[in-house]
Amino acid sequence: MSDFIERWSPNFDERALPISMIVLHYTGMKSGAEAIDWLANAQSKVSAHYVVSEDGQITHMVPEDKRAWHAGKSHWRGVSDINSASVGIEIVNPGHEWGYVPFPDPQVASVVRIVHMLKDRYSVTRGNVIGHSDIAPTRKQDPGELFPWDELARRRLALPRPTKKLTDPVWTDAGFLLALERFGYDVTDGFAATVAFQRRFRPELIDGTICGECRAILLALLLPQPEGN
Structure with a gap:
């Protein structure tokens, strides 16, 4: 798209896998320029x-056919080389370290635009449009609980949070973690994986406690979705 700014990074190499994921991050630095x-x-x-600034400006930094270095040690749905399998989008936001703030509407609109593209x-x-915390739950919190995933979900760009006809399957904690692994998370650290799941799908209470609501949400996500998983 011709209105993208180009600022090329030397930090990339060749992909080993086809693109099957889109990973959203926040920059976690004091400014977008930094x-x-x-x-x-x-x-x-x-x-x-890509980097999406607060005003919605999109900066293209690595060609899509190249492997950018954004995911680090990570795992999702059986894939551990997330860099090879994904396009990485950094969203300018100070993050939890520098004063986490809501994402402005123009910025969200540009994220929607580029994810759609x-x-x-x-x-x-939709299940492979994910956050950094989803793929690296022990290390990362971004894009965080303030990111409006519902804006992507209502445009069928990401999985929606289930809200209707939820039924608690009354799994044991071990059963919940097995189901969470089936959904896609690395559950080596069960607490961290539960926190990441809550940050994405139950952001109003992120405490790492496995509860009936969490079990019901996860069960609904594992069932076939009308618009696909």
């Missing part, structure tokens, strides 16, 4: 394909 400079710095050894281009399923 974040973009860092992603463009060869010494940082990190990068993303990428989802169509690579036939990414």
